[in-house]
Amino acid sequence: MPLIFSDQSLLRCNTLGLPAQAAMAVLADEAQIPSLCDAVKSDQGLFILGGGSNVVVQDSPRRQVLRVALQGVRLWQETPEHWLVEASAGESWHGFVTHCLAQGWPGLENLALIPGTVGAAPVQNIGAYGLEIDQCLHSIVVWDLQAGHECVLHPADCGFAYRDSRFKRAGAGRWLIVRVRFALPKAWVPRLDYPDLQAHPALQEDKPTPKDIYAAVCDIRRRKLPDPAVLGNAGSFFKNPLVPAELAATLRQRFPDIRWYPQADGQVKLAAGWLIEQAGWKGRRLGPVGMHQHQSLVLVNYGGARAADVQTLAQAVRQAVQDRFGVCLEQEPVLLD
Numbered sequence: 001m002p003l004i005f006s007d008q009s010l011l012r013c014n015t016l017g018l019p020a021q022a023a024m025a026v027l028a029d030e031a032q033i034p035s036l037c038d039a040v041k042s043d044q045g046l047f048i049l050g051g052g053s054n055v056v057v058q059d060s061p062r063r064q065v066l067r068v069a070l071q072g073v074r075l076w077q078e079t080p081e082h083w084l085v086e087a088s089a090g091e092s093w094h095g096f097v098t099h100c101l102a103q104g105w106p107g108l109e110n111l112a113l114i115p116g117t118v119g120a121a122p123v124q125n126i127g128a129y130g131l132e133i134d135q136c137l138h139s140i141v142v143w144d145l146q147a148g149h150e151c152v153l154h155p156a157d158c159g160f161a162y163r164d165s166r167f168k169r170a171g172a173g174r175w176l177i178v179r180v181r182f183a184l185p186k187a188w189v190p191r192l193d194y195p196d197l198q199a200h201p202a203l204q205e206d207k208p209t210p211k212d213i214y215a216a217v218c219d220i221r222r223r224k225l226p227d228p229a230v231l232g233n234a235g236s237f238f239k240n241p242l243v244p245a246e247l248a249a250t251l252r253q254r255f256p257d258i259r260w261y262p263q264a265d266g267q268v269k270l271a272a273g274w275l276i277e278q279a280g281w282k283g284r285r286l287g288p289v290g291m292h293q294h295q296s297l298v299l300v301n302y303g304g305a306r307a308a309d310v311q312t313l314a315q316a317v318r319q320a321v322q323d324r325f326g327v328c329l330e331q332e333p334v335l336l337d
């Protein structure tokens, strides 16, 4: 069946719950992809949407929207060292993590309960509780919509960095992620370095299992982060800023409690949630939106918000952090305009 773009509401296609109308088509079959290449060459451009959990949607986006709903999970290959598992881009990320555990393919449990789809996961290089997805990727099957053919990219081709990849930057709208392949080591090693995991009561035993870690991660996330099905949000609204070591040292002298994490490249990552809380925005509202009371990195929609409300609050928070700490916050969700 050819893809047909038609004017549709995006309200239920973005977890912030912003109202919008756009030309949208749903991709449910890989055989439909070749016909898309013409749409990409048109001047509006194409916005590739997964679960809509990392996007701020403007009221009337000019771009055409392609919602990726490709389904399927399989054990693609097995080597002496790894389970190589392939999942189609439209699969729910959390459903996929749960399925892998049930099949006896552990390794993704630290990334449980992250909203969104498998195909969106590499775009922002999802990461949580001591694991980033690029650490467990084998390869990604993509369509280069500009060139009009399928190809396979390996992690070194993808420009992965903290919450970033080539798919999010210049490649947005060009690379359509179709299937993602994960290399899950058979010699499973627990990742328990993250402070929240070390402190979790269910992980104090000697030998936690993958399911113990999965349950603990779900528990921590449920306690800290609002459920988008109940309170509209797009997860962390800002990235944790990376600053030069000299600036971090100066800030630490002035603010001894600052949360800082030195990086291998000499930069220092600061906890944006802490900066926002200290700048007075934790739990504070502005119109129909606000910064969440348990995790001030999360911007929430209390009901009836539009993109302009989100942008006004984001700008106020950014300004407050800039004024107090001289640190510039970068928005994490992408803009669908």
Ligand code: EPU
Binding pocket: 127, 128, 129, 130, 194, 196, 225, 234, 235, 236, 238, 239, 240, 259, 271, 272, 273, 274, 275, 277, 282, 294, 295, 296, 297, 332
């Ligand atoms: N903090 C505060 N106040 C706050 C929030 C955090 O002081 O309102 C402090 C915490 O006490 C802690 C530090 O900041 O000392 C870090 O907080 P947390 O462990 O909650 O992690 P985060 O850096 O705020 C990041 C990710 C989350 C991910 C967690 C766990 C980013 C932008 N966010 O948050 O990702 O779940 O680590 O790994 O990197 C998401 O992307 O939607 C998301 C929730």
